Amino acid sequence: MSNMSNLTPPTSANPSRSPRTRGVSSMHFKSATTGVATKTMRNELNRLVQTVSDPNTKRVFDMEMQSFFFLFTRYLTERAKSQDLEWDRIKSPAAEQIVPYDKLPKATSPDALNKLAVLKVNGGLGTSMGMTGAKSALEVKDDMTFLDLTVRQIEHLNTTHRVDVPLILMTSFNTHEDTLRIIKKYANQQLRITTFNQSRYPRILKETLLPAPKTADDDKKNWYPPGHGDLYNALLHSGVLDQLIAEGKEYLFVSNSDNLGAVVDQQILQHMIDTQAEFIMEVTDKTKADVKGGTIIDYDGQVRLLEIAQVPSEHVEDFKSVRKFKIFNTNNIWIHLKSLKRIMDNEGMDLEIIINPKATEDGQAVIQLETAAGAAIKHFKGAHGVNVPRSRFLPVKSCSDLLLIKSDIYSLEHGQLVINPSRMFENTPVIKLGDHFKKIQQFQKRFKKIPKILELDHLTVTGDVNFGRNVTLRGTVIIVANEGQRIDIPDGCILENRLLSGNLTMTDL
Structure with missing residues (x-):
């Protein structure tokens, strides 16, 4: 009953x-x-x-x-x-609430790694990139997927330091079967993989505030995974939290499976142990591309996460401004497991609710109530941010991101992306591919081979454009094919500081 x-x-x-x-x-x-x-x-x-x-x-x-x-x-x-945040009480974080990465102690002994487990949030489908299955199964570099790279990294850590860092995958009902099928191929690797499923909540019909599904096994489209803030509930109810603590694990490093920069960092782990912080959020400096990312704020002397969805409309521009909020949350999070258990057993997690309005295929308005994992920062003692280099935040959210990762800017070392030492600049090029490159199938068709972009600063491509093999792009390159036009970039072509538009064929270049 x-x-x-x-x-x-x-x-x-x-x-x-x-x-x-x-x-x-x-x-x-x-x-x-x-x-x-x-x-x-x-x-x-x-x-x-x-x-x-x-x-x-x-x-x-x-x-x-x-x-x-x-x-x-x-x-x-x-x-x-109408409990909105009071904007006047929001302050930029105090100096002690954000520690610069270069002030962290150098980790001398790998022993602490035996107390660590790594969790990847693996519930996403690559729908925005035209994928149908788990996004982590996308091949991103040298024929390796997001999951392959993570497994390679942790296996290298375990064999090099003779430690036992397990990998945990939090899936959603959208990716669970897919993930179980994929991880079979890692059966002989030097690491243990545990999977558990995050919650499945009913979508709410906006008009009536009633659940969309009529039965527990109703169509997938009537349900939703309630965001990565569900991590804490799901860890507890799946029994994984107790299992980790029983194994002697004390720390959990959490990140999104599509963030290729989120590798285990022994300095942050050592800093967490030294300061006895119960929760650390990795933040990094904002650029124009990151204006929507959540940020750490000081609210009445307490560290909190502020997401754009919580900002009153008249203050959205303030929120996006780099002046007041210079950093944003990478969603790389370090958690002290016994503290998490204490919080879940005593007061539970009251995370700020993010209201995500959606429409069903037949046009019905529904709402999804979601939460963000970083919002838990307010529940933990000694919680603070560590301002990490940008290299720890390399998400692949679009085909523009994918082009950068697949290019010669990066190479792989033990599953970890490393910037090519021949690149003259520290920052990576800005790449903007138009709608013709939005879906992965189109992207693969339009690039016979990924161009060489070691000396590229900026690339914009819109319209019906196709790239041949061994194309080199340098400086600022803008390629615009207007409606009804087509541009083919021939094999072996070098474009440096060029603006191309109109109808172009091989002979024109």
Whole structure:
């Protein structure tokens, strides 16, 4: 039997006063409707739980729905109170809240690595790049996928230092089967891989505030994985948190599987041990490309994460400004496991809710309530940021990013990307590929071979453009094929500080 009915919804307005009475504040009306919406949602979730017949599956699903219900009631309560951050109380972080990477002690002994586990958030589908499966299965460099590179890095760490750092993959219901299939090929490698599935929450119909799915095994499109902030709940409920602590692991390094710069760093680990910090967030300096990234703030003397979704519209430009907020969150996070267990057992994680509006295929408005892993920073003692070099943040979110990673700017050493020493500049070139290159299949078709870009500063390509083999790009190159035009860059062509537009064929260059 489901025990969801034991959950108490937020208290509604005094029932003896009708919400329509003159003079009753809108607050009363809002909390009265909140009470109704809570009750209705609870009944609907109970009904969903009853659609599961297997007792074990039912218990797990019930627990998941309770976590969702808790998030939903918080969302309604906050909406009724209009609990926005007060902009005037937000300050740039204090000096001690962000430690520069170059001030960290040099790690002398690898012993600390035996206390470490590595977790990759592996729930993403590469839909924005036209992929259908787990994004981590995309080949990014030298025929190796994101997962291959991670496995290679950790295996190198384990064999070189004779340590046992396990790899944990948090999948979503979208990527779980895919991931299990892929990791079979690592059976003989020198590392242990554990996978667990993050929560699956029902999408909420915006009009009615009811769950979109009608049964527990309803179509995938009615469910969503609730963001990487779900990490803490999922770690606890899957039993992985207790398993790690039982194995003597004390620290967990978490990062997104598509961030190729997020490799284990012994200096940050040593710094965490020395300072007894329970939580460290890696941040890096903002550039124009990062204006939307979450940032660490000082809110009433407490370190917190501020995401763009939480910023009132009139302050969005302030948020994007590099003057007030110079750094952003890379989502590389270091967590002290026993502290996490203490927090989860005692007060739990109240992470700021990010409301993600979506539309279903048939045009129905739904909302997804999500949370960000970095928002947990406020729950831990001694939590702070470490300002790391940009090389620790190399996400592949688009085909423009992919071109950079596949190019001769980077080479691989034990699964780790290393900038080519022949590159004259520290920063990497800015690459902007237009819509014709948006999907991975188009990208692969339009580049017969990845151009040489060691001396490139800036590349913009839009329209129907195709690259031959052994093309070299230097300086600033802008290639624009307008509507109805096509540009073919021939094999062996060198373009330096060139603007190309119009209809061009091989003979024109």
